[in-house]
Amino acid sequence: xxQYMLSVHSREGDPAPDAATGQRAMSQVAKLNxxxxxxxxxxxxxxxxxxxxxxxxxxxGDDVLLTDGPFAESKEHLGxxxxxxxxxxxxxxxxxxxxxxACLNPVEVRPFQDVPES
Amino acid sequence: xxxxxxxxLGSIDLAEEAAQEAYVIAMQRWPAAGVPPNPAAxxxxxxxxxxxxxxxxxxxxDTRQREAxxxxxxxxxEPQGAVVDDRLRLMFTCCHPSLAPSAQVALTLRLLxxxxxxxxxxxxxxxxxxxxxxxxxAKRKIAANRIPYRVPADHExxxxxxxxxxxxxxxxxxxxLASGQDSAVRTDLSAEAIRLARVLTTLMPDEPEAKGxxxxxxxxxxxxxxxFADDTLVPLAEQDRGQWHRELIAEGxxxxxECLRRAxxxxxxxxxxxxxxxTDAARAEDTDWGxxxxxxxxxxxxxxxxxxxxxxxxxxAEVHGAAAGLRIVDGLDLAxxxxxxxTRAELLRRLDRRAEAGDAYSRGIELAPNTAERNFLRKxxxxxxx
Numbered sequence: 001x002x003q004y005m006l007s008v009h010s011r012e013g014d015p016a017p018d019a020a021t022g023q024r025a026m027s028q029v030a031k032l033n034x035x036x037x038x039x040x041x042x043x044x045x046x047x048x049x050x051x052x053x054x055x056x057x058x059x060x061g062d063d064v065l066l067t068d069g070p071f072a073e074s075k076e077h078l079g080x081x082x083x084x085x086x087x088x089x090x091x092x093x094x095x096x097x098x099x100x101x102a103c104l105n106p107v108e109v110r111p112f113q114d115v116p117e118s
Numbered sequence: 119x120x121x122x123x124x125x126x127l128g129s130i131d132l133a134e135e136a137a138q139e140a141y142v143i144a145m146q147r148w149p150a151a152g153v154p155p156n157p158a159a160x161x162x163x164x165x166x167x168x169x170x171x172x173x174x175x176x177x178x179x180d181t182r183q184r185e186a187x188x189x190x191x192x193x194x195x196e197p198q199g200a201v202v203d204d205r206l207r208l209m210f211t212c213c214h215p216s217l218a219p220s221a222q223v224a225l226t227l228r229l230l231x232x233x234x235x236x237x238x239x240x241x242x243x244x245x246x247x248x249x250x251x252x253x254x255x256a257k258r259k260i261a262a263n264r265i266p267y268r269v270p271a272d273h274e275x276x277x278x279x280x281x282x283x284x285x286x287x288x289x290x291x292x293x294x295l296a297s298g299q300d301s302a303v304r305t306d307l308s309a310e311a312i313r314l315a316r317v318l319t320t321l322m323p324d325e326p327e328a329k330g331x332x333x334x335x336x337x338x339x340x341x342x343x344x345x346f347a348d349d350t351l352v353p354l355a356e357q358d359r360g361q362w363h364r365e366l367i368a369e370g371x372x373x374x375x376e377c378l379r380r381a382x383x384x385x386x387x388x389x390x391x392x393x394x395x396x397t398d399a400a401r402a403e404d405t406d407w408g409x410x411x412x413x414x415x416x417x418x419x420x421x422x423x424x425x426x427x428x429x430x431x432x433x434x435a436e437v438h439g440a441a442a443g444l445r446i447v448d449g450l451d452l453a454x455x456x457x458x459x460x461t462r463a464e465l466l467r468r469l470d471r472r473a474e475a476g477d478a479y480s481r482g483i484e485l486a487p488n489t490a491e492r493n494f495l496r497k498x499x500x501x502x503x504x
Contacts, residue, residue, distance in 0.1 A: 002264050088266040089216060090274070109216075111263045 003043060003085050003112040004092040008105045010051075010079040021104065028102035036084060041095060047080035079105075083112075119162055120229050121204035124211075124267060127169050130229065130257050136172075140165035205230065206321045207267050209314070213282040214265045221256040222285045223292075228253050230317075231310040241292060241307045282318065283331050283386060286311050290335050294342070295487065308339055326380050330387030333373035337393035340366035351494035355402040367397045388417040407436035424450045428461055440468040456485035460495065472502050 017025065029047075036042035056067040070077055082099060086092040092109055100107040123133035140161045154160040212225040223242075227233045233241070239249035259265070270278040293307030315332040322328055344357035352358075374394040377387045392413050399405040414430035427450055435443025444465040452458035463478035479499035486492045 004263075087264070089214070089263040090266055090270070092263075093216065109263075113262075 001085050001087055003083060004089075004095075005081055005083055005108075005110050005112065006092070006096050006099050007081040007108045007110070008079045008099075008103055009076045009108065010105075012051075012075045012077070017104070025102065025104045028104075029099075032098055032102040033082075035098070036082070036095065041084045041086060041091075043083040043085055045080075045082040048078060051077035119158060119165070121208040122162055123165055123169070124208060124229075125204050126166050128267075130260065132169055132173075133165075134229075136165035136169035137161070139168045143168075203269075203321050205317055206269055209282055209318065210269055210278060211260060211265055211267050213278075213285045214260070215278070215281045216263065216265065217256055217259065219285065219288060221252055221259075222281070223288050224249055224252045225256050226285055226314070227289065227307075227310065230314060233306070233310065237306065241304050279322075279325060279327065283327060286315050286318070287331060287335075287386075289314075290338075294338060305342075308335070308342075311335060312339065326377050326382045327384040327386050329373050330377055330384060330390045333370045333377070333390035334386055334393060336366045336373070337370035337390060337397050339363070340370065340397060346490050349490050349493060350497065351490045353494070354396060357402075359400065359402075362397065370394060370397070383416065383420075385417060385421050388413050388420070392417075405436075407433055411437050424452050425455070425457075428452060428455075428458060432461060435465055435468075440465045444469065454485070456482050456487065456491075459485065463495075463498070467498075467502065476502055 016022070033042060033045055036045075051070040054070045056069070056071045058065045058067070080103070082095075084092065084095055086095065089109070089111075092111075096107045096109045120130075120133050120137055123136055124130055127133050127136065143164055144157075144161060148154075208229055209226065212229055213222045217225070220242075224238060227238045227241075228235065235250050235253070236246050239246040242249065269275075290308050290311035293304045293309070293311065312332070312335050315328070315335055319325075319328045319332050340363040341354075341357060343363065344359070344361040345352055370390065371394050374387070374390050377383070377390070392410055395406050395410050395413070411430070411433040414426065414433050418426050418430050428447065431443045431446035431450075434446055444462070447458070447462050447465060450458060459478045459482035463475045463482055466472075466475035466478055476499055479495050479502075483492050483495045483499070486495060
């Protein structure tokens with residue numbers, strides 16, 4: 001059993017979905033979360049506020065440097081994610097397929113390094 | 119042997135190290151003690167024991183400990199209907215669709231084929247370090263992601279089998295399309311692809327597309343000797359059919375007939391059937407183009423890609439005339455594909471539109487993938503002014 005992060009990324013400058021589409025995605029995601037919980041796959045999930053609400057904290061010895069804005073100077077930003085447990089990649093990919101259908105976006109699947117002691 | 123060890127040890131790297139150790143021990147012992155009655159079983163047992171010893175020795179280290187623990191986990195029950203064979207499991211792991219096609223090819227040849235990293239790198243015309251990095255990265259991805267080591271369940275099988283077939287066909291073509299000084303090494307790739315396709319059809323006898331792929335490879339490979347003369351490509355119609363490999367053709371035809379009886383056609387079977395019709399003709403002018411056109415119509419209905427449309431247009435030209443073929447070709451969006459320009463050039467030549475044919479040959483020469491094909495096209499272009 002391993003853990004995987006299913007992440008959803010948004011592109012800078014992409015228009016926000018209209019209210020009805022956003023609402024549909026939200027309710028589909030809520031339903032999927034319930035399905036994951038019932039299957040015992042759900043560990044954690046959440047959607048993030050837009051990337052411009054971020055602050056970067058960099059500890060430099062005793063000092064700390066705060067920067068307003070996201071860490072990466074990229075055009076894509078993490079918008080939300082699931083953390084799931086799955087036996088193997090095929091199982092994780094099947095959840096990712098459902099997640100992509102529900103949130104109407106591509107989903108990146110990436111394995112976690114360690115399984116925390118339960 | 120590697121395939122069995124991967125299942126026992128749960129790690130490709132461990133399996134490879136253990137196999138290497140076992141070979142070294144065999145080379146030390148066999149000359150004096152004699153070869154054991156079942157050398158393969160001896161090697162596997164020795165490799166497994168060595169791996170277990172090593173894991174115990176190094177069990178203070180976290181990752182190794184986990185790998186040792188993994189070994190004691192009993193095998194999961196195989197889903198009903200799936201064939202239990204380690205080579206088949208390994209084939210599906212190596213060709214997992216989450217790996218890039220180039221990585222699938224490299225892994226398959228490294229772990230299932232008997233090829234060394236240097237041979238694979240040479241076969242694909244890349245530096246050995248590049249190929250080694252590709253394989254290392256792929257193995258890391260398999261381990262990190264827990265890509266399963268099993269034959270997919272029946273409902274996943276069509277998609278996953280397609281990935282295996284694509285990889286084998288890529289390997290085959292890499293060897294088949296080779297010409298010039300590298301051709302000897304690269305020809306081995308075709309032989310390896312055929313060998314693996316044979317393994318696949320033995321392990322999955324109920325998959326007609328796997329059979330179709332094997333037949334397609336055999337019927338294509340049968341013409342290898344007649345394909346080049348003086349480093350110049352010889353087109354199908356002008357090949358010396360006496361040089362074709364009769365046994366491979368007979369085997370390919372038998373498989374195609376078996377596929378026809380099953381009546382579950384797919385793209386590889388249809389391609390194989392087209393090649394069966396070609397290899398059935400004693401002379402080029404005896405070719406049953408009507409049947410080939412029927413097959414391409416069927417193929418185009420299944421996979422309506424521009425490349426299939428181009429091949430279908432060649433059959434249309436033979437059955438209904440060059441003008442009818444050209445009308446289809448001119449509607450295709452394939453300007454960056456050399457075969458598109460070559461086909462246009464041939465059809466324009468037959469329609470005696472020489473200036474346009476010359477331009478099309480020139481484009482074909484620019485885009486042609488190897489010297490032999492460029493030489494052939496130059497000859498064709500020069501012949502226009504005769």
